[in-house]
Amino acid sequence: MLSKNQLKYIQSLHQKKFRQQHGTFLVEGAKSVQEVLQSDFQTELVIATEAFYKENVHLTERQRTPVEIVSIAELERAGTLESNNAALAVVKTKENRPLLAAPNEIALILDDIRDPGNLGTILRIADWYGVRKILCSETTADVYNPKVISASKGSFTRVNWWYGNVADVLKQSNDEPVGKLAVYGAFLDGEDVHTLAFSKSGYLVMGNESNGIRPDTAQYVTQRVTIPRYGDAESLNVGIATAILLDNIRRVTQ
Amino acid sequence: MLSKNQLKYIQSLHQKKFRQQHGTFLVEGAKSVQEVLQSDFQTELVIATEAFYKENVHLTERQRTPVEIVSIAELERAGTLESNNAALAVVKTKENRPLLAAPNEIALILDDIRDPGNLGTILRIADWYGVRKILCSETTADVYNPKVISASKGSFTRVNWWYGNVADVLKQSNDEPVGKLAVYGAFLDGEDVHTLAFSKSGYLVMGNESNGIRPDTAQYVTQRVTIPRYGDAESLNVGIATAILLDNIRRVTQ
Known part of the structure; x- marks a missing residue:
């Protein structure tokens, strides 16, 4: 279950201002959360239904990501998706590094x-x-x-x-x-x-x-x-x- | 201004069941309504803001389409768009005629x-x-x-x-x-x-x-x-x- 402060923090990330302030953003839904846990992004917290957690524990343990087990109702209240029966991750944004096209790119x-x-x-x-x-x-x-x-x-x-x-x-x-x-x-x-x-x-x-x-x-x-x-x-x-x-x-x- | 019955009728067309029952559907927003008035679709009714009506009276008169002048609030209540400051048309559906690819098509x-x-x-x-x-x-x-x-x-x-x-x-x-x-x-x-x-x-x-x-x-x-x-x-x-x-x-x- 989420604390009031956790819920408030996650909901604040719906807005750009707070994403910039905290340096974090939301990743929602089964597939996206699975992908971000296998990427080079750093995940601060995952909130997940018990079913999703059990199936994906190898992914959260890989990065030693803290996990909170929640109900579907809590998940949908915290996030932005109309329906989400799986998970939501709070992920650190990356540094804004300049990019240039290389030769043959x-x-x-x-x-x-x-x-x-x-x-x-x-x-x-x-x-x-x-x-x-x-x-x-x-x-x-x-x-x-x-x-x-x-x-x-x-x-x-x-x-x-x-x-x-x-x-x-x-x-x-x-x-x-x-x-x-x-x-x-x-x-x-x-x-x-x-x-x-x-x-x-x-x-x-x-x-x-x-x-x-x-x-x-x-x-x-x-x-x-x-x-x-x-x-x-x-x-x-x-x-x-x-x-x-x-x-x-x-x-x-x- | 729309009568209660008109509003109810238009709102019923949000649903497939009533579109099929009445043989009509909704076209919303300035550009789409302008296009449908210039097409071979038959328009049963247009509800429009005064500004849209004045600018497009040549189009509604072409088909002698009945027009009701409404407020933006009424327009948005009747239709499905989050914001619509122009018009909505109630248009007759077409017969479901079989189609086949012709040569060179x-x-x-x-x-x-x-x-x-x-x-x-x-x-x-x-x-x-x-x-x-x-x-x-x-x-x-x-x-x-x-x-x-x-x-x-x-x-x-x-x-x-x-x-x-x-x-x-x-x-x-x-x-x-x-x-x-x-x-x-x-x-x-x-x-x-x-x-x-x-x-x-x-x-x-x-x-x-x-x-x-x-x-x-x-x-x-x-x-x-x-x-x-x-x-x-x-x-x-x-x-x-x-x-x-x-x-x-x-x-x-x-």
């Missing part, structure tokens, strides 16, 4: 992606396509938001992210005298992604759900790209667009 | 897609890729669910659907002595979609979110296909997978 830049569901989906897609670095503008949704973690289906344990001034990163990349990297950005008037000879190295920039890539960032895009349309929908969701772009990049570079 | 088959958000996303993707026919198993989510209509972003006005026994449709297609169509289905052990020479005619079958294509349907798949994975995510969301498959089909056939 495509890194993703998220320029003002606001919707947590979209961000979580993008983590999962990045993980599918072997993209390991995601550079996020400061205005992009908080990756530690429980909705992002949940939508990523465990992929948050396998990709790395950094929050900061993405335009500055691209400016520096553009200024490199040698080894300048390609910067791909999705626009309506770009080159057809079905025929473009993508480079193995560089950045793929995805922009805001309504307004696309901001001008400050767009000025460093070296190659505008477009997903061809064969029907009448006005646009594609940013998660879908990210998947199609990465699929085309991998198709020609691997 | 790719039609989509949805075999037990349960999540309304996924179904709405798939309508939007079909619309982007010019797919005009969607055959749904009876167990697939109801396309008239307000969540589907909303997630489709207006694309529900440009694609056609049919609900019925999809295995029977494929069986008949397989039995054709001439002009037998390709039936593509997504599996883990199929041909790589990056190198497959897709046909211009046939069906693309997408299966259930957890269990994939059911055996009854799978037996009629003539070509198993697989989206290559370059990282570690276990799976892709069915909407994302549909988009990537259609992108690859269009790339080689158009």
